[in-house]
Amino acid sequence: MMSTQLAKADLDYFKRGAWENPRFWNRLGGQPSLHGKKVLDLGCGHGSLCIDMAKAGAARVVGVDINARLIEFAQRNLELNYPELVGRVEFHCIHLAELDEGDFDLMTSKDTFEHVMDLEGVLHEMYKRFKPGGLLYAAIGPLWNSPFGDHDHLKRIFGVNLPWAHLIVPQRTAMRWLSRKMGRELRSYRDLGMNMLAFADYKRIIEQSGFEILFFKPNNSRHPVLRLFALIARIPFLTEYFTNNLYCILRRPLE
Numbered sequence: 001m002m003s004t005q006l007a008k009a010d011l012d013y014f015k016r017g018a019w020e021n022p023r024f025w026n027r028l029g030g031q032p033s034l035h036g037k038k039v040l041d042l043g044c045g046h047g048s049l050c051i052d053m054a055k056a057g058a059a060r061v062v063g064v065d066i067n068a069r070l071i072e073f074a075q076r077n078l079e080l081n082y083p084e085l086v087g088r089v090e091f092h093c094i095h096l097a098e099l100d101e102g103d104f105d106l107m108t109s110k111d112t113f114e115h116v117m118d119l120e121g122v123l124h125e126m127y128k129r130f131k132p133g134g135l136l137y138a139a140i141g142p143l144w145n146s147p148f149g150d151h152d153h154l155k156r157i158f159g160v161n162l163p164w165a166h167l168i169v170p171q172r173t174a175m176r177w178l179s180r181k182m183g184r185e186l187r188s189y190r191d192l193g194m195n196m197l198a199f200a201d202y203k204r205i206i207e208q209s210g211f212e213i214l215f216f217k218p219n220n221s222r223h224p225v226l227r228l229f230a231l232i233a234r235i236p237f238l239t240e241y242f243t244n245n246l247y248c249i250l251r252r253p254l255e
């Protein structure tokens with residue numbers, strides 16, 4: 001039974017990993033063998049994927065996130081509820097460039113790249129910390145130009161999720177509304193943690209990253225709506241607006 005010394009909302013979010021993590025792996029062709037591996041999760045949040053990877057036999061798991069509150073939860077949850085994993089799992093509230101460690105076999109990043117402001121730089125830092133042949137499993141989305149690419153922020157204004165509203169309402173207007181609603185000055189969706197990158201940007205950044213692309217799948221879902229999206233996205237001028245997510249597996253080339 002899980003400790004109740006942690007905020008219920010955080011524990012509930014952590015527990016969502018029980019169905020999100022298997023889906024993450026399934027969409028990427030299944031969880032690879034983690035036995036004895038040294039792994040890193042970028043944007044680990046509450047730490048659910050890190051705990052799962054340690055349970056699956058990883059020798060060392062490093063979770064990195066820039067949100068101090070989430071890392072504090074992840075660390076406390078580890079100590080209270082998974083004491084047997086302490087020593088194999090570590091959480092750090094840092095930018096990856098500050099991590100003085102390398103030689104990772106595998107890295108994950110789930111629902112995080114769309115929040116990373118300097119994605120080229122972070123991919124470079126990941127690349128440097130891999131063993132040759134190391135694998136990066138990433139799930140990205142919802143993407144900025146997709147119907148709910150604002151991660152539901154305008155729902156706070158309209159009360160319902162209106163598809164593509166964030167692309168229709170001028171950013172200045174949206175920021176004025178959201179600043180008032182949230183009681184702090186906002187100038188851009190980037191202030192709310194979204195990098196606003198288009199699908200074409202991710203494609204270019206990944207292609208130029210130096211990694212080999214082993215798997216690259218937009219609209220990766222069995223949901224009927226996303227299957228329809230995948231069809232519509234084949235029409236070139238609609239690709240951006242009907243690409244909801246992107247899953248990829250990248251490899252640092254063998255030297």
Ligand SMILES: C[S@@+](CC[C@H](N)C(=O)[O-])C[C@H]1O[C@@H](n2cnc3c(N)ncnc32)[C@H](O)[C@@H]1O
Binds near residue numbers: 112117
């Ligand atoms: C939507 S959450 C996903 C968290 C977790 N991976 C999950 O699936 O539940 C995105 C996370 O990325 C983190 N993040 C954003 N930019 C980052 C960066 N440059 N380095 C590390 N983490 C970052 C945020 O703090 C946040 O915890």
